[in-house]
Amino acid sequence: MDSISQLPDALLLGVLSLLPAKDVVATMILSKRWQFLWMFVPKLIYDDNYQNIEFERLSRFVYRSLLLHEAPVIETLHFIIRPKSNVVDIGVWTRTAVKRCVRELIIEMDCSSSSTAPVMLPRSLYSGCSILVKLKLKKVVLVDVTSPFSFPSLKELSLKSVKYPDEEFVQSLLSNCPVLESLVVKQCPNDNATIFTVKNSSLKSLVLENQDLRYNDIGAGYVIDAPSLEKFKIRDLHEDRFCVIENEMPNIVEADIDVAYGHPGKILSSITSVKHLTLCITSSKDAYPVGLAFCSLVYLEIWTLDTEWSNDLNLLMCVLRDSPNLRALKLEQLDCDGDRSCWMEPSSAPECVIWSLETLELVDYEGAEEEKKVIAFILRNANCLKKATISTESTDPNKRLEMLKELELFPRRSPNCQLAFYYSP
Structure with a gap:
């Protein structure tokens, strides 16, 4: 001592x-x-x-x-x-x-x-x-x-399972934080903020979470006006809720969108400057609007849980088509159980697959036909691909060996592409 x-x-x-x-x-x-x-x-x-x-x-x-x-x-x-x-x-x-x-x-x-x-x-x-x-x-x-x-002087504010006097109080609170840069909100049932409004011109990072299935008020949702936002994350499991972005957010660099909304494309239309995008849409039918351009996007991670896997793959192809400079692609939780509609490969590969994609990662690979079609399509068209990493949760060593043999036989457009296959429990 x-x-x-x-x-x-x-x-x-x-x-x-x-x-x-x-x-x-x-x-x-x-x-x-x-x-x-x-x-x-x-x-x-x-x-x-x-x-x-x-x-x-x-x-x-x-x-x-x-x-x-x-x-x-x-x-x-x-x-x-x-x-x-x-x-x-x-x-x-x-x-x-x-x-x-x-x-x-x-x-x-x-x-x-x-x-x-x-x-x-x-x-x-x-x-x-x-x-x-x-x-x-x-x-x-x-x-x-x-x-x-x-x-x-407040720069960081975290409100988890907080109850408020009313919705006007929330707006007043945030408007009286003139230098606020980071806001985290996790809503709870009966928090008196049916429409949670975020209006702040200095805000750079915003996280919104509502994963409690008990909280699904009719007409509930978010209204956002944060023109300086650089990082945006939203997780909302309720189909009947909404998220309205009132003004453009031209400075968005990183976004994580995990929603069950019927029209999540309204969010995507507001974050076209994004460079790093994680996307999980539980109902991808008609989810993607026409005319988007993610010219700055270099990393894309997609979680898809739609019951029709062809919808998931069509969504993927739409995003790839509008992301000409994409360098890294990660596909996760592509559920292959049940009856699936057959996915039709596009007549031509997206520009990013041909000229800029360098890494591909597929998580929870099961060896289903649709999965193999996607991997084969990308490997066959990617000129610049350096590495394709595929993981599986299968505990059967014989099945894993068979998966690896099949993957090794897929033609690769890039002569420098390395295939990494491993077991991930």
Whole structure:
């Protein structure tokens, strides 16, 4: 311990930042060197599950440690709270945290409990966080405020299973974050935001998730107006919902689209500048609009779950046709079970397959005829293909050997193309 005590304060504080707050404060008994060091730790984690601490004891500990803490700025303050915790205490903690010049505030309810009672945050959260840069909330309730509020320094905001006063509150919240760059939203049932509107001119990264099948209100969906957006991810499992993008997003570089909407093509039409695209459409019939051009697209990953695999392959060919500079293609979860319509190869290969495609990857290969047709079509036409990687989950070594023999016999247009085949359990 003596040798550790000789280390610089900055290094010791960095080590202490990795520990739960209970252990951080406990170091004060080690020696005079450590007696006051804990008061300047820039990161505090209060977890009321840690070592099965009773909430009453934890509450007293949080009060005292925050009052005694002397760091001019707390870089990260993280509360992990059980649902049975006293919401009054949590409100006081949050008010105390706001006064302590926190740069990153994380409040999350531990969802391992069967209780679903949310934590209600105090109104002071909206008015005293002038230097707050990151705010992450999980399973809490945001209360309405009559006075103006703002987060002038907030750059990252995460709202998971959060409940709001109403839809207007959501719009007001986001509009009062003038430098916001990253937003993560995971909706929950009865969150009072049937139409979740994201309007923010500074936003660069947006993640929207709604995978709870209980939450499928009629007329529910998203409205997005974020012209500076560079990264966009949306996962929505509900066929009757929607996503409206009000203005173009010309700066999109990376997009991950996983929706069950009847017309997802409206989203695709707004992200034509994308370079890295992951696409999963559960109903690909009439999903792809005419006239798109993904001239910047270099990486494409497609997950297709349609019951008619010919629809999936037609969708794939449409995207390939409109992506003249594509260099990498990954196909995943091409479900081949059941009756399938026969896929007809196009009369000519897409331009990107002939002149720019360098890598092909097919995951969960089963050796079905339609799969073999796709692989053979690409290998036969790809002049620049360097590597084709194919993985299977088949546990039968004889079947895997037969798959490999068949694949090796497919003609390859590119003399430099290497075929990699492996088992992926």
